[in-house]
Amino acid sequence: MKRYEKFADEIAELIRSGVLAPGEKVPSVRHASRTYGVSPSTVFQAYYLLEDRGLIQARPRSGYFVREHARRLLPEPEISPRLSETTDVDVSELVFSVLASLRDPDTVPFGSAFPSPDLFPLQRLARSMAQTVREMPGREVIAEMTTGHPDLRRQIALRYMVSGVMLPLDELVITTGAMEALNLCLQVVTQPGDLVAIEAPAFYATLQVLERLKLKAVEIPVHPRDGIDLGTLESRLGSLPIKACWFMSSLQNPLGASMCEANKEKLYALLQRHQVPLIEDDVYAELYFNQEPPKPVKSHDHDGWVMHCGSFSKSLAPGYRIGWVAGGRYAEQISRLKLMTTISPSVPAQAAIADYLQHGGYDRHLRKLRHALERQQGEMLASAARHFPASTRVTRPSGGYFLWFEFPERVDSLQLLQLALAQGISLAPGPIFSATRRFRNCARLNYGHPWDKRSENAMELLGRIVKSF
Amino acid sequence: MKRYEKFADEIAELIRSGVLAPGEKVPSVRHASRTYGVSPSTVFQAYYLLEDRGLIQARPRSGYFVREHARRLLPEPEISPRLSETTDVDVSELVFSVLASLRDPDTVPFGSAFPSPDLFPLQRLARSMAQTVREMPGREVIAEMTTGHPDLRRQIALRYMVSGVMLPLDELVITTGAMEALNLCLQVVTQPGDLVAIEAPAFYATLQVLERLKLKAVEIPVHPRDGIDLGTLESRLGSLPIKACWFMSSLQNPLGASMCEANKEKLYALLQRHQVPLIEDDVYAELYFNQEPPKPVKSHDHDGWVMHCGSFSKSLAPGYRIGWVAGGRYAEQISRLKLMTTISPSVPAQAAIADYLQHGGYDRHLRKLRHALERQQGEMLASAARHFPASTRVTRPSGGYFLWFEFPERVDSLQLLQLALAQGISLAPGPIFSATRRFRNCARLNYGHPWDKRSENAMELLGRIVKSF
Known part of the structure; x- marks a missing residue:
């Protein structure tokens, strides 16, 4: 720096x-x-x-x-209250029906999971794709399906190294997006019926995957700024046979919380003491606003307990479906499980990203992207202060492209979604981020799209609907 | 025709x-x-x-x-004997260690799972890729991740239609290769501990997937020319709570057997009567030698019991990792499970194949490919007759790129593999195609590579090793 x-x-x-x-x-x-x-x-x-x-x-x-x-015009939300110790997950149907309703491309995409594709260098990436695919030797197209394209693996390892994490190359497994990586990790370390510690609120796909694999959730509250409540985690690890943790230590989805360096170190020590593996979902790693990248818990991993999952979907190439996991002591098991389920992610997509990373100016693009997202966050915060009730609370994350709103108690965000959709506005309602459909008066809004008159009008309209409750 | x-x-x-x-x-x-x-x-x-x-x-x-x-210079193998009713699968470790030994790109690739990439129009496909990726609107890169790229889905449905299968478009789910499709199908219709009817011998990945999902195998013998033994299947369906069948009705791997049209119809009626779903693995569908394409069991599916899985990996674009499933009554469950595990296959790879299917001359390529494979089969059969013991038996499939050899009883194909590898020749030994490591004296050889002096020498050498047992 x-x-x-x-x-x-x-x-x-x-x-x-x-x-x-x-x-x-x-x-x-x-x-x-x-x-x-x-x-x-x-x-x-x-x-x-x-x-x-x-x-x-x-x-x-x-x-x-x-x-x-x-200005911090609206106050921050409080940490979520203590939750029951363990819980079955029963939210998948709700998530699917909400996601289906968000699919209309003509709505104002506050409910979207992605930033605007206009923020990505898709044309430059297309050039990398065109060139690599033309020059690719035939045997390369069928070979190297095991752990991934060698150039891409080297480029990813290099990025870890530059950010201060020395990674043995053979820990890296390239996957069909981070979602596959997360699924593989969880399957390698759990059996149906096992307990898994997750965040509350959590990324909805985490909940769906637990439900699908018949795992029980141990919900750990997340502080909107500081991240996972280590006190609760410690007491749960002491009293329950938790088989794995699945956490986002930086720019947590949906809160945007990032744990400080010291807490990440404490977290690792805690897991190491209890010999519990961490699945670290770090897909927003590149979208920090400050100049210094947040280090993952993986940077403290000396015994291989951390499976660190990353992706290019949020920062470069959505739709290319290229992610990876640095699998620690589980790398070989992960790689084998991948061979049995999808074999390999698309080879041309891997080669194109490898070429782009080497020649395309990824860091320059990321700087521009971060500034755009930070500006847009300011716009949405200011707009919310203008149009939402003063008792609304909102996070102020130091990166990413999501704000988490806590509306007055009387607001039902599932109903809010229906009313908003009728006006051509989408949003992600709180209950889909909870194993037990909590956070009824909360919603996640996406500011990852260039701010314009339409966004401003949508916020005004949303504010009016919120006030009507 | x-x-x-x-x-x-x-x-x-x-x-x-x-x-x-x-x-x-x-x-x-x-x-x-x-x-x-x-x-x-x-x-x-x-x-x-x-x-x-x-x-x-x-x-x-x-x-x-x-x-x-x-000429049929060597006789055909017999149908495999009756097997025990149900069996745990325990072969995954062996498969992994064998596959690892086959990875050296400098061996004569008789053990390979793919035909030579030189037989594929990779340059033409690269042009489709370069063009579509340059012209792709940004929103398309993130949208349409649900059931797949709309153009590709239409092109695939069209190919079904042309071959006489009317397929409702909403049955189609695009996947990361057929391997993902097969995994999804099996997970949708089974729970750990369930019984699944599979072929003996079977594609080794089938066995690995059953083992991984803790499913028990009911092995059904496959006749080297006529395919699945319907008599055995019928009796097993009558006596055992089989939850699904996973069969290749055409150009079965490894035997190359294809069921006749009448038997496919009988098979469907049987499954319909017992209300047991069929996962039809049809990845070699395009590689038939006669002029008339074999129809899948899916063509008889009036009640949605058949999940028909296909792929472009063996006929056009290995490494692109694009497959699909026509999921019948299970299509929506399959699509949801995919959203929870890998979300979507690579969008540029889907778009490139869609463009190629429309403009690239797929049928012309397929005709050339089929003729090349048929010629190469002739070369390998003739060479085997020259160099292998006269008591060797060999299949004579009407398509694909595998021959299945049954050597004299005293030959141990795992040992044969080691001896052959030492001479720079790979092969796929019989035991990896069996839940219980049968077929010790058998091996699958790949003739999917242009025949040359090196292939001929390798056959001669193999023959000498076989005779040394």
């Missing part, structure tokens, strides 16, 4: 924490340079960056000011 | 059945035209076709003669 990026993160933290208030002037270049002991050009670069991230804006001849929407 | 194609098939049948012996002159054009009541040009075209299929050859100024290797 360069000096100006670090400095920009420091200023961003001051804005987020409210030390620098919305509308307030940020220190002049000369002043900042003297106060913080950095060169004026470093300050300049940092301010340009913060402007691009949507946190400050220049006023002609007056300098830089904190943008209005950078 | 054109008149000359039908006529060519009739002559081919005379050759296969021995009515026209190897070395014998086939009727002159004038004679054939008069005898069979077809025009001389029809006879000409038929003879050209038979020459291309490797069954007859022209001698200058003498006319056409049946080729030497078209």
Whole structure:
């Protein structure tokens, strides 16, 4: 990380924490340079960056000011209350019916699971695809179906290395998206009837997979900013025969919470002590807003207990269906299970992504993508403050493209969804994120699409429906 | 089917059945035209076709003669003996260790599961890929992940229609290869501990999947030419609570057997009477040698009991990992299970194949491929007759790219594999095709690679090793 990026993160933290208030002037270049002991050009670069991230804006001849929407206008939700110890999962039917209702491409896609494809370098990726597929030797098309395309595996291992995680290449298994990776991991370490610790709220597919595999959930509350409640987890690990944990330690879906480095280390130590494997779902890893990437729990993994699952679907190539798992001590079992179920993900898609990673400018694209998402988050937060009841609570994640709204108690988000759909707006209602259909007054909204008049109108309309309850 | 194609098939049948012996002159054009009541040009075209299929050859100024290797030089194997009623499957470890040993790309690939990639139009397919991926709208890359790419689904349904099977479009689910389709089907209709009827010998992955899902096998003998023994199946269905059948009714792997139309109809009636679903693995469907495609059991399916699984991996695009299932009454359950496990196969790979099917000349390619495989089968059969002990038995399938050899009792094919590998030759030993490691003296050999001096030498060497037992 360069000096100006670090400095920009420091200023961003001051804005987020409210030390620098919305509308307030940020220190002049000369002043900042003297106060913080950095060169004026470093300050300049940092301010340009913060402007691009949507946190400050220049006023002609007056300098830089904190943008209005950078304020935490609505309060954050509380941590979810303690839950029953274990629970059967019974939500799959509901999830399917909700997802089916979200499928209309003409709605305002607040309910979508993906960011806008316009934010991805699909044309550049298409060039990589066209070139690699033309030059691919015939035998390569049928070979290397075992652990994946060698170039892609090297490129992924390289990215781990650059972010400070040394990964033995033979831990890596390429999969048909992260969803396959997560399924394989869970099947390798559990039997029907086993207990699995998951988050509350959790990504709905996690719930569906548990239900399908006849596993019981041990729900661990997630703090909207700090992530998994380690206290509850520790007590559950002590009292219950938990066979695996399935957690998102960074940019958790749907809350956006990220555990701090120290807690990730504690989490690993805890799991190691109890000899319980962690399935770490890290599909939003690249979508952090600060300049420093959050490290996964995997970075503390010295004994192979962590199966770290990643994907290109949220950051580069949705629809290509390429994910992976760094499987720790379970890598070979995962690879064998994959050979028995799908054999291999598409070889041309793997080769195209490998070529793009090497030549396409992935890091440049990611910087642009992160700034766009951060700006759009600001827009949605500001719009929510304008149109939603003041008692609404909302998360403020440091990455990703989801906000989690907690509406007043009387709001029923499943009903809200129906009313919104009738107006051409989708959203993801709270109950699909819970093994037991909790979070009735909550909803996840996607800000991953360029903000425009239509988005603003949709927020206004949503606000009106919420108030009508 | 054109008149000359039908006529060519009739002559081919005379050759296969021995009515026209190897070395014998086939009727002159004038004679054939008069005898069979077809025009001389029809006879000409038929003879050209038979020459291309490797069954007859022209001698200058003498006319056409049946080729030497078209003879059934080695006898066919017998049907496998009756087996125990039900059995646990315990062969997965053996399969993995054998498959690992086959992975060296420098061996003569008699053990391979794929035909040579040189037989596929990979360059033409690459053009389809390059073009579709460049023109693909961004939203298409993330949409349509549910049941598959709409163009591809239409093209597949069209191929069913042309071959006489009317298929409601909503039965079709596109999958990551046929392997995923087969896994999904089996999971939808079984629970751990259930009985599943499979073939003996069976495709080794079938056995691995049963073992993995903790299902018990009911092995049904397969006749090397006629396919599944319906008598045994009927008695087993009467006496055992079989939850599903997993059969290849055409070009069975490894025997190459194809059930006749009447038996397929009987099979369907039997399953319908017992209300037992059929998972029909039909991945070699396009590789028939005669002009008329064999119809699947699916063509008799009026009540939705058949889940018909297909793939492009053996006929067009290995490594693209695109297969499908026409799921009958189970289609929606299959589609949901897929959404929970891999979500979707690669969208660009689907689009590329859809474009190729529409514009690439698939049928022309398939004709060339079939003729190449038929010629290569002739070469391997002739070579086996030259080099293997006379007591060796071998199948003579009417399609595909596998021969099944039954060596003298004293030959141990697992040991044979080790000895052959040491000489740079691979093969697929009999025991990996059996739930209980039978078929010790058998092996499957792949003739899907262009025949050359190296293949001939490898056969000679193999023959010598076999004789050394």
